[in-house]
Amino acid sequence: MSAAKVSLEPEGINESVHMALKLRTLREKFEDIVGKIECVAVQYQKSKRIAIYFGDYLLYKAIESTSDYKKVISLLGTSSGGCSID
Numbered sequence: 001m002s003a004a005k006v007s008l009e010p011e012g013i014n015e016s017v018h019m020a021l022k023l024r025t026l027r028e029k030f031e032d033i034v035g036k037i038e039c040v041a042v043q044y045q046k047s048k049r050i051a052i053y054f055g056d057y058l059l060y061k062a063i064e065s066t067s068d069y070k071k072v073i074s075l076l077g078t079s080s081g082g083c084s085i086d
């Protein structure tokens with residue numbers, strides 16, 4: 001079973017989402033310097049995690065390590081007006 005599928009267990013999802021929200025709070029402290037957060041992509045050895053922020057809402061996606069995260073962000077983010085990676 002892949003790491004992305006394992007991370008879809010309810011306990012793993014809750015922990016990952018809570019961590020993404022905590023990190024968002026930390027990143028917001030630097031918005032004046034670097035700008036507003038649109039999305040975050042993190043690559044682990046066995047999976048990739050994508051967080052796209054829409055105001056107070058968070059779209060969180062775990063994908064396979066071999067997946068093209070730029071394509072996923074493009075499909076999810078720009079179609080909703082959220083995030084784009086060049």
